[in-house]
Each structure stands twice: as C-alpha cells, then as structure tokens.
Amino acid sequence: MTAENNGKGASRRAFLKGAVAAGGAVAGATMGRAAGGPDPLITETQPWATGLGEGVDATPYGMPIRFEDDVIRRNVEWLTADTISSINFTPIHALDGTITPQGCAFERHHSGAIELKKEDYRLMINGLVDRPLVFTYADLERFPRENRVYFCECAANTGMEWAGAQLNGAQFTHGMIHNMEYSGVPLRTLLAEAGLPKDLAGKWIYVEGADASSNGRSIPIDKALDDVLVAFKANGEALRKEHGYPVRLVVPGWEGNMWVKWLRRVEVTDGPVESREETSKYTDTLEDGTSRKWTWEMDAKSVITSPSPQMPITHGPGPLVITGLAWSGRGAITQVDVSIDGGKNWTIARLGAPGQRKAVSRFYLDIDWDGSELLLQSRAHDETGYVQPTKDALREIRGENSIYHNNCIQTWWVKPNGEAENVEVS
C-alpha cells in the first residue's frame, strides 16, 4: 500500500504509468477498455442518441436529474424530539468542489423554517445608537454590497463523536456545514448609519431572528465591525426560505448558531445578554464538568468525503482518488495531510485551489491502491499554524460529555472489499 503523487512528488506521467500497470495486472482495474471491443452500449441502439430530448421551456427552474435523488439533505430521527427544532445534514459525501448548492445545504431550525415576504421584512437597529432605525428590504438594497465565499458550520457538527464512533457516513458526522458565496451589506455600514458610541470598549451587539424562537445571540462589537454581513443572496440568488429568506446574518468563521436567519433586530448593548442560546446551549462541557462559554470560532478541521461509509470503493486495486474538505474559522487552510494507515504516516494532499479565508478548501490525494485495508485520516493546518488535533488529545481537555466544537481527526476503516466504516484509532 503506497501513497504517491501528492502533487509535489511523483509526476502525473509516472502516476499514469502506474495506472496502466495496475490495469494490466488486475482484472477490473482498467482505466478504459480498448475501443472496438464488445460494448453493447456502444454498438446497440441508444435511445438518447436517436430521439429528441426536452425543450428549453420544460423547466423554468431546474432540479437535479432523477438518477441523483439520493443526493439530498437527511435528518436522523432519533437525534431530536421533533423535526421543527432539529437539524439535517448536507450530503457532503456525494459532492465535489467547494460550493454547496442551497437546495442540499444543511438546515438547523429552532422553531421551523418560516415564510417572510420581502415586503413584510423589517430590520431594527436599536440600543446604544445615536438614532434607532428600522430598515425595509428595499432600504438594505441601497447600501454598498460585498461578495464573499464563507463556510457556515453548526457548533454541534461532529458532536456525536465525543462519545465514540457513532454515525456511519461523512454526511452524518460532518454534514452540518455548507459553503456559499454571500452578497450583502457589511453590518458595520448599517451600524454607522444608526451612529455608534464614541467609546466602544465593552460594547456588544445582540442579534435576533423573526421566527418564534428568535434565537438571540450576543456578539462582541469588534467582530460586528469586522467582517459580518447582512446578507440577502447566496450563490447568486435569493436566500432560500430555509436559509433565512429574505435576510440572514453571516458571521464568518464563527459557529452557525450566530448566523441568525430572518434577521429582525440588532441591538447595541453594554455587555453580553447571556441568552439561552449562549448559556444552557452552545457552551462546551469540560472534563471536570464545568462549562466554557464564548467559544465562537470554528477551529481548523477536515474530513475525507470519499472513500467513506456512504462512498465505498467500487473498483479493484489501482488508481484511487481520495478527496475531502478542510476549513478553519481562523483563516485560510494552508495544508492538508492524509494518512492511509491510521496516522502513522502522512502525505501532503493537493489543494484544489489556494485556501480562502473562512471558506472551505477541497483536497485530493491520488494513490495507487494495492487492495489492502486502509485507515483513512485527514489533518488540516491553517494560516495561524494550528494543526487539527486527534480525538484523544481533545478528550484530555474536554472529556466525553461535550456536544459542541469537536474538530478531531476522523478515521474511516476501508476494507479490502471497498466498504468503509466509522472507527476510532488510538
């Protein structure tokens, strides 16, 4: 079992030679068969090539083709008492690249996804400001806008793993994340319009949504004036209902619960509110039973999306693409390492593009698989020098009773038959 061609080492040509050799040696491992051989799909009638397809008026707004109807958000029934205050998971195992389409991007609601028309939308800015203001949606469209790609990760992503390897699939262990291009107005612009106090020391904002839960959260003023967006578009189009239509807060790099949907109010305050969502929830239980609050930033993390339990290897030995996602709330991903032996040896993976700050990076490692079992792991590095920790290292500080902020290295056990399982290695 050897890992080669990490994009910096062996040349692609050498890799391809390896592929051909494997194809010649092992049945089923060919990377293309000789043309002219017996392939009924080439030689027999192909209905798609002899008839007409659908016209351009068939689907004014298109959906995925029916053959992909398993690439969907999924929830886990036993995880929550009902589906109204619950979560579902992005099918990250089946995606490639970095952008998450809105249609399959995970949802987390506290009182369900509401319908709120643009015409009915209002955003109030109040509290310690010179003049409290109420903005309509049309008002917001008149301020200078920014566009940026950011990931949004629920603080509870991978939370089940504190108690040991649980859910079998990258969608369920790591699918509380999406990565979209947002368009919106910097919050600092709206705060300036309302007029901020001269002395900002100790000031916070409290943000809440228009849904019944209101999901209020406190944010230090420095973050509010940094890169927070009042967003109305994602991946070019209007936010979907389930993503906060018509306006959500984007809090780059910070836990998803703070990205308040259906944003209705921003209050400038003298301190944090200590709301339910930042005390009894979204705090981190430690080894000694106490809890740690204000852990908003999402630490560097990564996961191999394929192969994985939902994406078994379906071919024999030979060329195999190992791929996954890496991200950090503290900046750009600078390096991802991949291990095929449970962390004993590491190879630097190839990044699909240079890391962008607070956005997801795609990584690849192209190997020549010898057909024996693999213990697949990935390990992210970010621009602060931070390196993604092992599960054991995290548990020394946090114990096993936490829910949030589990950014441990994940292990998939790939068997010789190509099937994969969620396992732990020590």
Added chain:
Amino acid sequence: MTAENNGKGASRRAFLKGAVAAGGAVAGATMGRAAGGPDPLITETQPWATGLGEGVDATPYGMPIRFEDDVIRRNVEWLTADTISSINFTPIHALDGTITPQGCAFERHHSGAIELKKEDYRLMINGLVDRPLVFTYADLERFPRENRVYFCECAANTGMEWAGAQLNGAQFTHGMIHNMEYSGVPLRTLLAEAGLPKDLAGKWIYVEGADASSNGRSIPIDKALDDVLVAFKANGEALRKEHGYPVRLVVPGWEGNMWVKWLRRVEVTDGPVESREETSKYTDTLEDGTSRKWTWEMDAKSVITSPSPQMPITHGPGPLVITGLAWSGRGAITQVDVSIDGGKNWTIARLGAPGQRKAVSRFYLDIDWDGSELLLQSRAHDETGYVQPTKDALREIRGENSIYHNNCIQTWWVKPNGEAENVEVS
C-alpha cells in the same frame, strides 16, 4: 447627477452622509426610518413570529421560495422555430454575486435535453492515438481532478443587438451566460492515457455529444492540452440533465457551443472537421458579406444588471447601487468603468473580488442619484489590455448582419420615474 464613491475616491463615510442628506430632503428616499414610529408590521401580530415553521424533513432537496418564482430561465418564443433546438436565458438581472445556480442557468440544446444514466455512459477517445480507449463514468472518477470557476457564454449572446436595440432586459440581451465551479478531469490526462502522436503540429480534436444532434466541434490540440476539462460536477453537485449529465466538456473562455454536453467521443485528427456547427453556424458574417471562422474566444464584455429594464429603480433620489457582470475569455477582468451619461464620462467601478481568469466578475458603483435620467453603460478591461468596444466600432468591421460575438457596450436609458429601456447612443 453625480457619480461618487467609486471605491477609490470618496470615502464610505462621505457616501453615508450623502445618503442621510438625501433622506432628509426627499420623501421616500430614507435609508431607514426612525424606530418607534408607526409601522404596522412591527407593532401588529406577525404570524411568522408566533407560529411554527417547517421541519427539517420537509424538503430533502429545496427549491427557491415561492415569492421568487419570477426568477427563472425564460425563452423567447419567436426566436426559434421550436423549443427543442432553442435557447433560454439566465435571469441575470435578478442575481447578485458571481455564481449561477444550475437551476436557473441558461440552456442551449440542438435536439433537446436527454437523460443518460451514469451506468450507460461511455466516452471514446480515438483517431490518431496509440490505443483507442473507451471510458466508463467510474473510470473517469479514478483520474486526478481539478476544480475551477469558469463562465460559459453562448456565441450568440447579445446577437440580436447587431440590428439595433431589440430585447428589453439584461436577461434577454446578455442572459446566455452562466458561471459555475466545475470539477472534472483535465482532457490532457485522458489524451495522455490513449497516447498522443509525437508530432502535434497541425493536430486537432473533434468532440461530439451523445444526443441526436451530436453537435460536433473541432478544437486545436494546443487548447485541448491546455485548460479543457472533462467535467462531471458543477457548483459541487452532479451536472443537471440540461447541463450535460453525467459529463460535459468545459472549454474555458471559448464559445459555449464547444462545451459539448453528454460528451461521448474525442477524436484526435489531422485537421479541423469543418462540421455544420463551425461553418454554416458559429461563424461571423462581416461587413462585406464574407464570413470569418475560428473565432472561438469570447472577448471582454460587461453589462449592468441593475438598474435595467427588468429592474427599475423603485425609490426616489439618493443612494443607488449600480451593479453588473464583466468577463473575458482571454483572462481576468482588471477594471470596469461605468458611465451614467451615455459614455461621455466614466468612473472606475468597484470589483466585488479580484478578477479570476475566464470567470465572471461582479462590479458595483454606488452613486447618489439626483433623480434625473441616466444613460447607463459599462466597459470592461481585461488582463491583455483589451477594452470592450462600442457598438459603432464593432459595426464598422462586422456590419449589421452578424449573429455571433457581439461584445458591444450596452446602454440602458433610465427615466426619472426609474423605468429603464434598451437604447442605442452614438
């Protein structure tokens, strides 16, 4: 009527002061009303805030909210004889940012959108190669992949404008374009697997699709070995049926007709095939009646998407966001100028992000509108130093009988009431 705050000139603070002043002077121009005033939507019962919304199991794959059901692809009935060999248009007027969701990205079919399963998919590479090969979809997934954002523009985009201002709306004049993140295998990798001739001088490839039209096109070998991708994902997920599921060719910067969908064959040849799609179609009629062929690259171009005929200004004087898209098939966009007086004076617009090669850039110009009429134009510059030309300059060479490759500067006449029309200025 003054244009200010181009991102390099007047400060944002100065802009905001302008906004406040305008709001004070003109009814309806406020950028936020005083909180506490009479706003029935704040003070009365809000059904979305007092009831529960939809659970996370409601939409495994989501669609846009019903309030956005006018943001769709549209076709123009009189443009083609039927909808099977026809085109529809991306609603670029209503989008922001740069990514185009697959669901509303324009379609061009020559014999309709076909359904072709991954299991039935085959790609043949034949012709002047060491060994002709046939790849299954599973084979393609085993080669090293790349991810890149590229625009795809139909050569006929803006083609109706040769004869004068015609269609009233950016969707119809410029909507034969989309911009997505593609994941796929470089074509050069597959050609290397089949083995290319030692002497590549004068060699071409001929590519065709699996649909009834086959839509064959010739591509010089240098381009084939440069940045062409055999793509199976767009914006992270599988290509939609109408975008070539399961595999399409991505030919960055070159006209969309060459981005063959349902790609079934790549033949290495001794010269161009001179197929129907590159002789009687997709050639450029000139002023003297002759036609020019092999004009594959899409020249630098831009359009203001809002305000525009489908996006009138709905507020009074004061702050106004002017925004649009710019792109070049020859590299990155380096600058976009905007004129509000029909090209007499130009202001450098703000780019949403540094230009990416062969991908769409979003630009903004935030102005303080005085309420008088505007003749809005935008002008793109790319990294080669090329500047988008006027319609008059293009017509001197091409006449008025061309169809393809019209990258002229577009003009919208915005009236004092905010409505806009497609017009020509000389």
